[in-house]
Every structure is written in structure tokens, then in C-alpha cells.
Amino acid sequence: MHRMRFMALAAVAVITACSNDSVTNVPPAPLPPQATVLTATGNIATKVDDFRNLLGASNGGTAGEQPAGRREISWDGAGANPFDNKNDFPAGFFNSNVKSGAVFTTAGTGFRNDSTLFAEINPTYAAQFNFFSANKIFAPVGSNQLDQLFQVAGQPTPAVVRGFGIVLSDVDLADKTTIQLFAQDGSSLGTFAAPVRSDAAGLSFVGVTYDQAIISRVRITLGTGALAANVNDVTDGGTVDLVVLDNLIYGEPKKAF
Ligand SMILES: [Ca+2]
Ligand SMILES: [Ca+2]
Ligand SMILES: [Ca+2]
Numbered sequence: 001m002h003r004m005r006f007m008a009l010a011a012v013a014v015i016t017a018c019s020n021d022s023v024t025n026v027p028p029a030p031l032p033p034q035a036t037v038l039t040a041t042g043n044i045a046t047k048v049d050d051f052r053n054l055l056g057a058s059n060g061g062t063a064g065e066q067p068a069g070r071r072e073i074s075w076d077g078a079g080a081n082p083f084d085n086k087n088d089f090p091a092g093f094f095n096s097n098v099k100s101g102a103v104f105t106t107a108g109t110g111f112r113n114d115s116t117l118f119a120e121i122n123p124t125y126a127a128q129f130n131f132f133s134a135n136k137i138f139a140p141v142g143s144n145q146l147d148q149l150f151q152v153a154g155q156p157t158p159a160v161v162r163g164f165g166i167v168l169s170d171v172d173l174a175d176k177t178t179i180q181l182f183a184q185d186g187s188s189l190g191t192f193a194a195p196v197r198s199d200a201a202g203l204s205f206v207g208v209t210y211d212q213a214i215i216s217r218v219r220i221t222l223g224t225g226a227l228a229a230n231v232n233d234v235t236d237g238g239t240v241d242l243v244v245l246d247n248l249i250y251g252e253p254k255k256a257f
Contacts, residue, residue, distance in 0.1 A: 033189065036209045041195040044132070044167065044205040048247070051165045051207040055251050063099040063154030066252050070163075071100045071153070073248040074133040075113050085120060087141045089113045099154035101253035108143025108226065118244065121227050125242070128233045130202050132167040132246040139244040144222045150215070150253040159253030160184060160216045165207025167246040168194050168222070172234050176224050177243045179206060182217040184256050189215065203246075213254045220245065 036054065040047035052058075055070035073094055080097075083089045089111040094102040104111060112118070115136045119126040131137050140146040150159040164181065171177045171194050181189040194206040225231060225240025232238030 033210050033212070033214060035190060035192075037192055038165065038205070038207045039192075039195050040205040041171075041198040041203065042201070043199070044203050048132075048165070048167065048205055048207075048249070051163075051205070051209075051249060054207075054209050055163050055249065059153070059252060061098045061100055061153075065152045065159070065255060069252050071102070071250055071252065073100060073102060075136040075138050075246065076133050080113055080136070084113045084115055084136065087112050089138075095151050095154065095156075101151050101153040101159060102248070102250070103149045103151055104140075104146050105149065106140040106143050106146040108140045108145075110141040111138065111146070112141050112227075113138050114244075118227055122229050122231065124232055124236050125227070128202070128236060128242065129169045129244050131169070132203055137169060137244050137246045139222065139227055142226055144224065144226045144243070146220050146222075148218045148220065148248065148250075150217075150250070152253055152255050158184075158216065158256045160213040160256045161251035161253055162211070162213040162215070163207065163209030163249075163251045164215055164218050165205065165247075165249040166194070166220065167248075168204045168206075169244050169246060170202045170233065171195065171197050171204045171223065171241070171243050173224065173241040176221070176241055177204070178221045179208070180219040180221070181208060181215045182219070183214050184216040207249065209251070213251060215251075216256060 057069045059066045059069045094100040117126040117129045177194045180191040194204040223241035223243035233242045
């Protein structure tokens, strides 16, 4: 409805411009891609399922580009066990060990897949964090930021996806925990914030889809600080909002051109 009104106004503007001989008839700039945004806090399960359905059936760890559907990382699989609760979880695990088309980078020192609610880093964290899918959750080490890049499942070939969603734990401050989506040319498609936690479980969700596969990279910003032995959360005597992540849900990675 808003878009129709905008187009009607744009048409009026063009007619007005055409009536002025001094204005060159330049074609209007293309509209930016229309994003569908889903957010939830509290009992997020229904909204997460809605988001899964927007992307289609799960392709699991099937190697090779599939015609449709989604991929999902829950961090819970037994294959990750040898790497869990340490600070050097392999950045390429979810396209080499498990063929899910995801690779991670961070300006920090590594990644941690954790089955203890990160209590082995700092015992106070067990009262802050929670899982969505039992029972492992994930965070970068030495940074509160990580990027997810996409590849054709099981191959090093760069890829793009049509949607990306993330489950987060313990978002305490508004507009600090975000996903920023980037197109293949490096331009930003937009930044989308996760809602603040609203109940004892403390989970939040934000997901974005487009009609076409145009997302080549996602920058995930988790609150305002990094996990550390001497750093407490803002609701537990600390000065920074600590946030960790659980399920990542994204469209089938399609070979980028
Ligand atoms: Ca999990
Ligand atoms: Ca908290
Ligand atoms: Ca927090």
C-alpha cells in the first residue's frame, strides 16, 4: 500500500518535471530490493518456523547447490564434539566437515561452540545465556562481531542467499545487536536490529528475506562487548551487553556471478 502510494507520488513528480522544459528526462533510479523482515522475542518458536517456511525445506548437509530450500546451523551435532568448549572452532567447519555452505570470519581470535552456556569462560554467564536448540550456542572469541560468508555447499565457490535469520540469547540493549547484509558488490542492503529480550528464556530472533538471492555476506554484531573471564553482562554488574547466538537459518547458497 505504501509502495503504491509512493509510486503514485513519483508519477506525479515525473509529470511535473516533464512540464518544465529545463529538466532533462532522466529515468528514475530503481527501487531498492524489498526486504521482508521477521522479528520476535519471548516465545520465538512460531516466528522462527514462519521464517523457515519462507525459505523452504531444509537441505541439511547435502553437498552441492540445491534448486530451493534452506540451510540451518544449530551447533548441536555430534560431529562438532571434538571442537566444543574450546576457543578454536574451525571457521570452515560448516562447509568442509558439514556441507552447509557457511564460512565465518572475525576480527577476534577465534570461535567457540559451547555446551556450558559459556560458564567455563565466566561462571556468571550461565545465568545470562540460554539455548534455543539444545544445547550448544556459539560466539566469536575476543570480539563481539563475526561475518558469515556463503559458498556452494561443499565447494569453495562464492555464493549468495535470499534470506538470513539468527536466534540470539540475552539481548539487553536496544539497537546494538544487529545483522548487516551485503550484496555481492560490497554495498550494504541494510542493517536490522534484534529485539530486546522479553522473558526469562531471553531469546530474540531477526530474519530478513528477499525475492532473489542477493546476500553475499552478513555482519553479525553481538551487543557491545566480547566474552571474557573478567567481563560481566550489563544486567549483572558489567558495563557491556554480552550476547551470543544459536540457530542460523539461511537460503540455499547459490553460485554467485
Ligand atoms: Ca543450539
Ligand atoms: Ca543479561
Ligand atoms: Ca546481554
